[in-house]
Amino acid sequence: AQSVAQPEDQVNVAEGNPLTVKCTYSVSGNPYLFWYVQYPNRGLQFLLKYITGDNLVKGSYGFEAEFNKSQTSFHLKKPSALVSDSALYFCAVRDSWGKLQFGAGTQVVVTP
Amino acid sequence: NAGVTQTPKFRVLKTGQSMTLLCAQDMNHEYMYWYRQDPGMGLRLIHYSVGEGTTAKGEVPDGYNVSRLKKQNFLLGLESAAPSQTSVYFCASSRGGSTYNEQFFGPGTRLTVL
Numbered sequence: 019a020q021s022v023a024q025p026e027d028q029v030n031v032a033e034g035n036p037l038t039v040k041c042t043y044s045v046s047g048n049p050y051l052f053w054y055v056q057y058p059n060r061g062l063q064f065l066l067k068y069i070t071g072d073n074l075v076k077g078s079y080g081f082e083a084e085f086n087k088s089q090t091s092f093h094l095k096k097p098s099a100l101v102s103d104s105a106l107y108f109c110a111v112r113d114s115w116g117k118l119q120f121g122a123g124t125q126v127v128v129t130p
Numbered sequence: 131n132a133g134v135t136q137t138p139k140f141r142v143l144k145t146g147q148s149m150t151l152l153c154a155q156d157m158n159h160e161y162m163y164w165y166r167q168d169p170g171m172g173l174r175l176i177h178y179s180v181g182e183g184t185t186a187k188g189e190v191p192d193g194y195n196v197s198r199l200k201k202q203n204f205l206l207g208l209e210s211a212a213p214s215q216t217s218v219y220f221c222a223s224s225r226g227g228s229t230y231n232e233q234f235f236g237p238g239t240r241l242t243v244l
Binding site for chain 1: 134163175188222231232
């Protein structure tokens with residue numbers, strides 16, 4: 019069975035500082051990994067995905083994620099956080115049938 | 131394009147009542163999904179469909195039924211609502227032909243069962 023874990027319920031960061039949201043995964047076979055963001059009272063929005071190739075994946079809104087096979091991690095990063103980045107972030111792994119398994123989510127709070 | 135839309139946005143039911151949630155997408159996507167979101171549990175897949183006329187069970191299918199009579203619509207039914215079904219329900223869709231395509235989500239339906 020595949021799964022993802024987001025070890026932090028909440029991440030607090032000051033505006034302008036680097037932001038990292040952690041995700042680790044467990045799969046048999048090749049991992050297909052995704053990050054989504056959810057703003058209050060909205061549906062999830064796709065940020066980026068790793069399928070194969072470069073370990074550093076660039077996505078929307080200045081976000082990027084680093085795939086690390088040896089550590090089975092797929093951490094989301096942003097060099098300089100904005101107050102508008104405050105949201106709920108989900109990591110997900112996809113199985114061969116196209117179904118997504120989501121982590122529990124990490125609340126990001128960016129303070130001015 | 132409207133993307134993925136969900137009807138209704140909010141609903142309050144009494145235990146034992148039934149209702150249907152409607153999801154519509156205008157992107158000609160093959161795959162459609164129904165999730166529920168509960169605090170601290172992420173999103174859990176209820177049912178999904180890989181094409182018109184086909185449906186399959188997800189992680190938490192009990193108490194729900196679905197139908198995909200038209201490619202653009204995916205209906206989620208609760209025959210006899212229970213308080214444990216109080217949740218936020220999200221519909222999503224994605225292109226077929228590959229497991230790599232990202233899913234597009236609707237705005238959600240907040241359901242309360244008293």
